[in-house]
Structures are given as C-alpha cells and as structure tokens.
Amino acid sequence: MEAFELPKTFDEFVEARKAxxxxxxxxxxxxxxxxxxxCSYTPSExxxxxxxxxxxxxxxxxxxxxxxxxxLPKNLCPLIKSTYGFAYSQxxxxxxxxxxxxxxxxxxxxxxxxxxxxxxxxTYVLHLPQSQERAYAKDVWYEELLLLKKRLEEKFGVEITDxxxxxxxxxxxxxxxxxxxxxxLQVNCPPAMKGTExxxxxxxxxxxxxxxxxxxxxxxxxxxxxKALEEGESPIPKSAKRVLLTGCPSAGVxxxxxxxxxxxxxxxVCLDDCxxxxxxxxxxxxxxxNILRAISDRYLEINCSVMTSNDKRLENTKKMIEKYKVDGxxxxxxxxxxxxxxxxxxxxxxxxxxxxxxxxxETDYSSTDSGQIETRIAAFIEML
Amino acid sequence: MYQVGxxxxxxxxxxxxxxxxxxxxxxxxxxxxxxxxxxxxxYRTFEAEGINSDNARYVATGYGRISVPYANxxxxxxxxxxxxxxxxxxxxxxxxxxxxxxxxGISLKNGRVMKFIMNDKCSAGTGKFLExxxxxxxxxxxxxxxxxxxxxxxxxxxxxxVFAESEVISLIGKGTPREDIAYGVIESVVTKVVxxxxxxxxxxxxxxxxxxxxxxxxERLSKALNSPVTSVPLARYAGAIxxxxxxxx
Numbered sequence: 001m002e003a004f005e006l007p008k009t010f011d012e013f014v015e016a017r018k019a020x021x022x023x024x025x026x027x028x029x030x031x032x033x034x035x036x037x038x039c040s041y042t043p044s045e046x047x048x049x050x051x052x053x054x055x056x057x058x059x060x061x062x063x064x065x066x067x068x069x070x071x072l073p074k075n076l077c078p079l080i081k082s083t084y085g086f087a088y089s090q091x092x093x094x095x096x097x098x099x100x101x102x103x104x105x106x107x108x109x110x111x112x113x114x115x116x117x118x119x120x121x122x123t124y125v126l127h128l129p130q131s132q133e134r135a136y137a138k139d140v141w142y143e144e145l146l147l148l149k150k151r152l153e154e155k156f157g158v159e160i161t162d163x164x165x166x167x168x169x170x171x172x173x174x175x176x177x178x179x180x181x182x183x184x185l186q187v188n189c190p191p192a193m194k195g196t197e198x199x200x201x202x203x204x205x206x207x208x209x210x211x212x213x214x215x216x217x218x219x220x221x222x223x224x225x226x227k228a229l230e231e232g233e234s235p236i237p238k239s240a241k242r243v244l245l246t247g248c249p250s251a252g253v254x255x256x257x258x259x260x261x262x263x264x265x266x267x268x269v270c271l272d273d274c275x276x277x278x279x280x281x282x283x284x285x286x287x288x289x290n291i292l293r294a295i296s297d298r299y300l301e302i303n304c305s306v307m308t309s310n311d312k313r314l315e316n317t318k319k320m321i322e323k324y325k326v327d328g329x330x331x332x333x334x335x336x337x338x339x340x341x342x343x344x345x346x347x348x349x350x351x352x353x354x355x356x357x358x359x360x361x362e363t364d365y366s367s368t369d370s371g372q373i374e375t376r377i378a379a380f381i382e383m384l
Numbered sequence: 385m386y387q388v389g390x391x392x393x394x395x396x397x398x399x400x401x402x403x404x405x406x407x408x409x410x411x412x413x414x415x416x417x418x419x420x421x422x423x424x425x426x427y428r429t430f431e432a433e434g435i436n437s438d439n440a441r442y443v444a445t446g447y448g449r450i451s452v453p454y455a456n457x458x459x460x461x462x463x464x465x466x467x468x469x470x471x472x473x474x475x476x477x478x479x480x481x482x483x484x485x486x487x488x489g490i491s492l493k494n495g496r497v498m499k500f501i502m503n504d505k506c507s508a509g510t511g512k513f514l515e516x517x518x519x520x521x522x523x524x525x526x527x528x529x530x531x532x533x534x535x536x537x538x539x540x541x542x543x544x545x546v547f548a549e550s551e552v553i554s555l556i557g558k559g560t561p562r563e564d565i566a567y568g569v570i571e572s573v574v575t576k577v578v579x580x581x582x583x584x585x586x587x588x589x590x591x592x593x594x595x596x597x598x599x600x601x602x603e604r605l606s607k608a609l610n611s612p613v614t615s616v617p618l619a620r621y622a623g624a625i626x627x628x629x630x631x632x633x
C-alpha cells in the first residue's frame with residue numbers, strides 16, 4: 001500500500017477539514033486515483049473509463065483568496081483566485097491529493113492561472129474552440145479528447161476502451177437524467193424545495209467519488225420530494241416569488257445571494273448556471289458508432305459566455321423562464337468575469353423584452369458588500 | 385389609526401406619522417452609533433403625542449430597518465422611496481435619492497417600482513462624499529452650495545472619496561479659491577449621480593433625501609440630465625412616508 005503525506009499545516013486544521021483529508025488519503029491509499037476538474041466542459045467519461053475519480057475543484061470560498069493574492073492579481077475572478085488559493089495553501093484535500101488537474105482554455109483568467117497552477121500540481125489543459133460555429137470546431141474538440149485520452153492512458157497506465165467509454169456515457173446520462181428530474185420538481189407551484197437546498201446538494205455531488213453513489217443520492221432526493229409533493233407538502237409558501245438565477249457559477253454565492261433570495265420572499269426555481277439544466281439536459285448518444293466522438297460532440301454543445309457568439313444560452317434561458325413560470329431573473333456576475341459581465345447586456349435586454357424584471361449583481365466571495373446585496377435583492381423581490 | 389414610517393439611514397433617521405393619508409408629524413435625528421437607541425427615541429417622541437403601539441402600525445426601512453424592535457414589518461428603502469415619491473409627486477418618472485452611503489435611482493410607473501439602480505460599495509456620488517468635503521472645507525452643506533454658485537469651473541478628477549479629499553487638500557495648498565473647490569466638489573457628485581441615473585432614465589426626475597431642499601443641487605442635476613429635477617421639502621422623508629403608506633396597506 002502506497003503511503004501519502006499530509007500537508008505540513010494539517011495539525012492547524014479544524015476537525016471537519018482534518019476528516020476530509022483523512023477520507024481522501026484513505027481513498028488514495030486503497031489505490032484510488034483522482035482527477036480534479038474545473039468546468040462543465042471537462043469530459044468526465046474519459047476519466048470514468050480510465051478508472052479515475054473526478055472531483056470538482058472550483059473554489060467557492062473567500063478563505064484562500066488572501067493566499068492566492070500573493071501570486072495572482074487582486075482584480076481577478078474570485079472563483080479563479082479561490083481555486084488557486086486552495087492549491088497554494090494546501091487546504092483542500094481533493095486538490096492536495098489529486099493526481100492531476102484537468103482544465104480548459106475557457107476564460108483568460110482561468111487559462112493563464114492554469115500555467116501557475118501547473119507549478120503546484122500537474123495541470124493538463126484541453127484547448128477548447130472559441131465557438132461551436134466553425135465547421136471544424138467539432139473536429140478540433142474531438143482531437144483534443146483524443147490527446148487527453150492518450151495522456152490519461154500514459155499517466156495511469158491503463159487502456160481506455162470504447163466499451164468503458166460507452167458504459168461511462170450510459171452512467172453519466174443516467175446521472176444527467178436524474179439531475180434534470182430534480183430540477184423539474186421546481187416547475188410545480190409552489191416548487192418542491194428551496195433552490196439553495198438543491199444548490200448545496202449539487203455542490204456535495206461534485207465531491208462524491210462514485211458516480212453510482214451520486215445517482216443514488218439524487219434519485220433518493222427526487223423520490224422524497226415527489227412523495228412530499230403528492231401529499232401536498234412543500235416547504236415553500238405559494239406566495240414566494242419565482243426566481244431564475246443565471247450567470248457565473250453560483251456555488252460560491254449560495255449564502256450571499258441564494259439564501260438572501262430565499263430569506264426575503266423569493267425561491268430559486270431554476271438554476272441557469274453551468275451546473276444546472278442548460279448543461280445537464282444535453283445527453284450523449286450512447287449508441288453512436290464512434291462513442292468518443294459522441295462524447296466530444298455533446299460537451300461542445302454546452303453554452304457558456306466564453307463562446308462567441310453564445311446566443312444559444314439566451315434562447316435556452318428564454319425557454320426556462322417560460323417553463324418555470326419565472327417572476328424575475330437575477331444574474332450573478334463574479335467580479336472581473338468579463339465574459340458573463342459583457343453578455344449580461346444581451347441577457348438583460350432579452351429578459352426585459354419578455355416583460356420579466358431583471359437584475360444584475362456583480363459581487364465576489366467576500367462579505368464587504370453583503371448589506372448592499374441584501375438590500376438590492378430584497379428590493380428586487382418586493383418589486384416583483 | 386395612525387401609520388408610522390421609520391427610515392433609519394446611515395447618517396440620518398427620519399420618521400413620519402400619518403393619519404387619513406396626511407403627514408401629521410415628522411422627526412429628523414442623527415442615526416448616531418446605535419440605530420436601536422434612535423429607534424427607541426422615535427417611539428418615545430411619537431408616544432408623547434399619543435401615538436403608540438395600541439393605535440398605530442409601524443413599518444421600518446433603511447439600513448437600520450432590522451433594529452426597530454416594535455416595527456410590524458420591515459421593507460427595503462427602494463420600495464419605500466418609490467411609494468413615498470409617488471405620494472409626494474404623483475407622477476411617473478425617476479426618483480433620485482442621494483443618501484448618506486448610497487445613491488439610488490428608482491424608475492416609477494403608476495406608483496410601482498419598475499427598475500432601480502444603486503451605487504456599488506464606493507461612496508462617490510453619495511452624501512458621504514459631501515460630508516467629507518464640507519468637513520475638510522469647514523463649511524455646512526448650505527454654505528458649500530452657495531459658494532459653489534460663485535465658483536469658477538474646476539474639476540476634481542478622483543472619484544474615490546479618499547483620493548478626492550487628497551486632491552482637495554492639494555488645491556487648498558495651492559491657494560485655489562474656496563468657491564472654485566466648492567464648485568468642483570458639487571460637480572463631482574452631480575457627474576457621478578448622473579452617470580448612475582442614466583441607467584434608469586425618465587422624462588422627469590424627483591430628488592429625495594437630505595439634499596432635496598438645496599436649489600443649487602437641483603439646478604445642476606437638471607442641467608446635467610437635461611430634464612427638470614424637482615423636489616418638495618417633505619422629500620427628505622420620502623422613505624419614511626413610503627413606509628407609513630405600506631403600514632396602512
């Protein structure tokens with residue numbers, strides 16, 4: 001059994017963090033392999049087929065930002081700083097024990113940060129096309145997946161077979177279907193659960209090594225909520241205003257934005273960020289002859305503001321507003337996220353043309369503007 | 385029954401009592417260190433006039449809205465300023481509220497808030513900016529406005545309150561006339577406010593908050609927005625009036 005060392009500052013950690021480190025250490029000592037991922041464009045099926053567990057490493061805490069700012073500029077997205085800060089400070093067990101990190105050339109901040117992250121931990125960067133529009137874009141992305149496949153095979157000494165890829169695609173599709181079923185519980189009036197409850201469950205899911213376990217967790221949650229709905233129970237009052245949350249990844253602002261919405265008379269009925277329905281409703285063609293191509297095609301379909309143009313995101317949001325009977329749209333832009341911030345002008349216009357109120361909140365992970373954010377959110381909900 | 389609206393802002397606490405749709409009493413206090421104590425003082429003042437929790441409903445607003453233990457409800461200052469401005473001006477338009485620590489633009493249509501905008505964390509274009517500058521120049525707000533009217537145009541280029549104060553100090557050091565500095569200070573606020581308000585344009589503008597009775601500010605804002613900006617003396621209490629109206633609803 002291979003032994004793994006703990007970070008030098010381990011003794012200073014609080015108990016929960018210590019327990020997290022011990023759990024991941026044990027996983028590794030039992031032969032487990034871990035790839036850290038940072039984006040919904042990461043083709044998880046390749047890691048699944050290589051027998052490598054994937055975990056989401058997107059930083060969602062302000063805690064490590066001061067460490068990150070020893071290296072990175074202050075005026076950068078908090079998600080990028082937090083992610084790097086966790087690697088730098090060795091405070092995240094998943095980053096610390098990851099065998100490698102897989103990134104993509106998404107936004108400028110991330111792709112340049114990966115160069116620095118690579119100094120701390122092997123970071124393999126997939127080159128994502130700038131858009132889905134060009135005829136060759138799909139071929140480029142397919143070639144990128146072939147290169148990643150080769151790298152994973154070398155690194156872990158395994159062969160990634162088509163059978164394994166197909167099995168992984170089937171399993172991940174099941175997870176996607178379960179997630180979509182969970183999202184759709186919110187179509188009900190009142191919805192089945194608080195949006196923040198769902199956001200926390202999704203965040204928890206990214207730290208679960210076993211995909212089957214993730215599926216079971218989501219299915220159990222759906223089952224329970226469905227039963228409660230059938231019995232006419234909902235933790236949400238009928239009067240709650242139905243909010244669609246769009247924009248940047250929202251896991252770092254669950255408290256600062258999500259809970260404030262839900263403590264001030266609103267309920268998040270649609271999570272329209274990259275962890276939500278807009279990504280997870282895209283399925284892989286499990287029966288495709290070339291399964292790797294089917295995987296690469298599916299991932300490139302994802303809408304994100306790093307793409308130009310990205311009108312499909314707006315079209316999808318429009319559908320979500322109707323499907324979820326949305327009263328108001330809140331767009332979260334993380335500080336210095338140029339792509340979502342600029343695209344917000346188009347989003348705001350589209351939403352207002354539908355006659356639905358729209359508010360953009362530009363914020364970070366700190367508590368410095370919590371007062372203003374709360375007043376804005378409360379006023380927005382009062383306005384609906 | 386009476387309706388009492390209490391607007392505890394970052395600098396000033398405003399309260400009004402209404403009966404049958406009319407404002408019958410107003411209170412203006414410095415918020416001071418403890419919003420809670422200020423709220424209690426407001427309660428006692430109204431109580432002395434025979435208005436108490438037996439015959440009145442209370443709605444609190446402003447940053448201190450959670451520090452009013454006897455309030456029946458708490459509503460944000462955006463909604464309250466909208467309600468209050470609709471009561472005072474009875475027209476569609478955009479409310480400009482220059483507050484102690486933030487400035488707001490509220491677009492009103494048929495008495496409803498359609499859209500609003502608030503400044504970010506920064507204090508540029510707020511009452512705080514003016515407070516710092518009047519202190520530095522040894523003037524009251526009235527004196528600042530009067531002097532500004534006689535000043536020659538100069539520009540204070542820093543938007544940040546702290547940097548702008550350094551800029552004012554260096555202007556004082558250079559012997560720049562106080563009138564000119566006063567002009568620059570007010571233009572800085574007007575520019576910043578107009579920049580913010582341009583995101584919620586209206587055909588007419590109404591000024592609420594502590595500067596509502598300052599004719600020079602109204603004049604400069606009207607010029608910069610190229611539209612009339614009007615106000616009334618009670619506009620300082622717009623948030624409290626809105627809260628009182630909500631106490632009835």
